[in-house]
Amino acid sequence: MGSTTLSEDYRLCLERELRRGRAGVCGDPSLRAVLWQILVEDFDLHGALQDDALALLTDGLWGRADLAPALRGLARAFELLELAAVHLYLLPWRKEFTTIKTFSGGYVHVLKGALSEDLLTRSFQKMGYARKDNHSLTVTAPAPARQLVQVALGCFALRLECEIMDEVLARLGTSLLPAEALLEARRASGDVASCVAWLQQRLARPEEPPPLPPRSSLAAFGCPLDLYRDLAEDEISEEESSLYCQAPPQPMKSSPLPSATSAHEEQAYETPLWEQSAQVWGIGGPAWEASADSPPYGALEEQPEPPPFSFLTLRQELGRPADFASPEDFAGHSCLRSGVLQPSLGEPLRRPWLSRSRTDTLDGAPWARP
Template sequence: MSAKTLLAEYSSWLHSASTLGEIAPCTDKELIDRLRQIILEEPDLHNSLRNDAFSLIDRGLQNKADLLSALKDIADAFQTLEQASLHLYCTPWRKELHTIRTFSGHYVHVLGAALPQDALFMAFKKLGYEPQENGTCLAIRVQPSPQTLLGSALGFLAAQLECRILADIVLCSGPALVSGTDLIRERRSWRGEASCMERLKRLTVEAKAAPSAKSPATLDIYESGCEDSNGEAPLYRAEFCDVCHKPGDQHVNGCCKIRTEHLVEIKRPGSLQPGEGRGHTLGPQVDYAMHDCVFLEKSLRHRCAECRAFHSLSCPVVGRCKGLGHRVTRLTTSEKLEAVVEEQGKKHQLHFCLQPGHLPHYRCGNCRQLHYINCEGLLECRRQGHNANMIMLEKDQRLWLQRSLMDMSVLCKDSSK
């Protein structure tokens, strides 16, 4: 069933409900069950609805240990957003709906508790709201068309149902052993609950097979006080390979055969042409993210397997990861090159609207460009349904600018010298 057909059914339900004087999120069981089944088998429907469901849910699950509780909060937030869409659609003349105070109790305790600020701003932008007064309120300048508001309401309903689907999967897969990032990635890759659950169960079995940070095999690394040749306490070294899951001592010359077969020629960052990079790296590091500390210190040293993040030499987050028992390893020279080439492919470029001395106010995740405020190119991105986010804080604006201008090859230098 197409998004257009679903929108027609949703519109029919709404007009029937509105004749009773009710403006509330959809409660039509037949429509909800049909929409849930379609989403379950075709998660790409979210793309057709342009609701950014997976992106928003992923942001809401970051650093959350209790995924079930977090998913419930995010679902409640989407329900609130659906109701906001319907209010604007049914009563566009109500001026009090055109301004939202971000310090109000409902905003803070229902929306803010579920999603970070930039994710909420991205969601409300679909309804025409823009941040005002340094983010203390959201206001509508130009109200979207009724069709756009109706489509947004359906999209938020679909996102709410996605949260319910993910919660069901977590219940069967083990909430303590599955991260939000793993959950989203597997859900998008596998059709239906059964296949996704099976895949996540295999991941949890693999996670159980890996030794904990305080296991007897690695206790001496943390508590013996011994140091390596650089005068630093050795980090946790996993007993099993992250790629083939075999004991590390079974590798030939310390190299994983599967990893070697998947890695193709890695070009040095300085030789990359525009748009190159992503095609030269396969393997386990492509879904890792660079922590902000890497760009602030211009060094690349550690990798946390659980957080799926790269860190600099003296990042304080690494200490917390080790304390939680995460698998934190030191990157080899080839692994640094691989990570830098991948990051080069994801690097944002400066749009021509950014003149010298300007800081970027928006970033487009599809075009990989940074924009100045009121850029016409950004408006075109939004018309095409791109994921264009506001960069709220000045320190973050400076960091994104620094990232775009940085010579990535400096990250490969030996940061211990």
């Protein structure tokens, strides 16, 4: 089966799925089985389907210490590239598919986690994308439908190749081997069993493994394929990364309200005033007791001793006319007549309450005779 026949079968598969209401990557099991068998027997078919297929496989596996997770991440990246080409072929009128944001979750975590930036740009250029700025790729001139189908088929074949090599590693019993050894064994063998035998002979010879260059983080497995939506690191997780629209608003993270007991943890607890009063006067609580080493009440403030009482001094004070008022000044009690203490305008200000108190004191006390 040639590449032209494969492209036609792949196109029919996509259109059949679209009529069923599904616009996605090819999921036909019969086409998958046929292409799997052809790739196992003829590795060079990748070059016929896509000119840079070997470069994509080499770039995705080079420098990986463990090839098994690297193959799964690379298959995820090829699936995402296939999906982008399928969207442009089946739904060219959808404007959201004409712009790919290079900071979206799918681009950052899946594509850049597996492939270099140069190869990614080249793959998107085959679909008609061109770099608009540092943050997006935009379709300037739509690629022909036949070319979009060919690109999608090439990515589909590369995805199957990752699954074939993953099965080789599973039969081999280890995935800790150089990437060039696995690719060389795949090109030199005609089936999975012969590939495993070739690698077993290769691993039996002791060799010093070359130092592994640092690589970026692995692609996120299990997250939805998406290339068109923004990635906000504080709001979108890898499972929610998208390609087509803005990220859905996430609920604001509310900080827990401080409890009544933890509001003033650093401050010492102070007994309320009413509890202090109850403790002091012995009401509703234990009676207050002074400590043994505390001074007695009132010892801190020394009160001056009052002078001895003398009626002569009192009489002299009451004898001053300015402080003494006549009885007629007290026509009534202050509670019966309001304003009795208010002097009329033009009269001197008097202090009848002071004089009355002194008079009452004088009436109730015995007169001292000279």
